[in-house]
Amino acid sequence: MSLIKTNDLQRIFEKLDKNGDGLVSLEELNWLLEKIGVQISLDELESLVGKSSLDLNEFLSFYGSISSKQNNTSRSTSNEVVGLEEEEEENEESDLVKAFEVFDLNGDGFISCDELQKVLSRLGLWNENSGKDCRVMIHVYDTNLDGQLDFEEFKNMMFLTIS
Template structure:
């Protein structure tokens, strides 16, 4: 998974802080981590966080000190470095594990992460832009192309 921008983290925090109380509970944090494939028990999070909730700045610190180093670890296998990170991100979006990202999978993940409120037709259009072989889905190579092109401009597309 690629490093998230400050804007992405801000949107995620606001999405989790539904009551607008200025904090996110470790239960809400656990649900988010589970959705993106980083499983932790409430007890583990309580130890890491040291309190039952995180305010805005603690949430950013948690990402920078706990999640980001985990993302950056070099994984053994076919891919290394950036490509390994991209493969992990691809797996998050490939919900059914078929090796492709459909517009429905893209929409589901973006909505769960709070990164896009309503992307019905937009998700299909986003895939269409990077779908080189016009099969209606993104394979890993097309996903890498999308991420490298979007990362070189103003950040990620979503």
């Protein structure tokens, strides 16, 4: 997966910090994780994090640690078994399916401009001042020109964005 920029992470943190106290509770963090398809209990999350809330720097560190674990587990060396690479591809595909489902709000198998904008807004990555039009964002990867992304177009977008 591609890394999220620090300023985007800061906006996500600010959106999660509903009461504006400069801390994100484990409940708020767990809500975000569930939205992106990660199911974890609050007890497991607390044992992972080691405390009941995170300030911005701790939130950035938490993201950095899970990102580096993701990157470390997704690298293959020439000494690894081919079966491990196949499992990795299946996991990658499964992760993409989960990510696609987050954006496909109505479950019709397509990501529309409205769905893209709603999800980006919820994550704090979109506002009226963003200046980007979702139709333009979708058009770049919309190979059949139907104005929305199906799973294969979404997958191509993710792989092209990552590389």
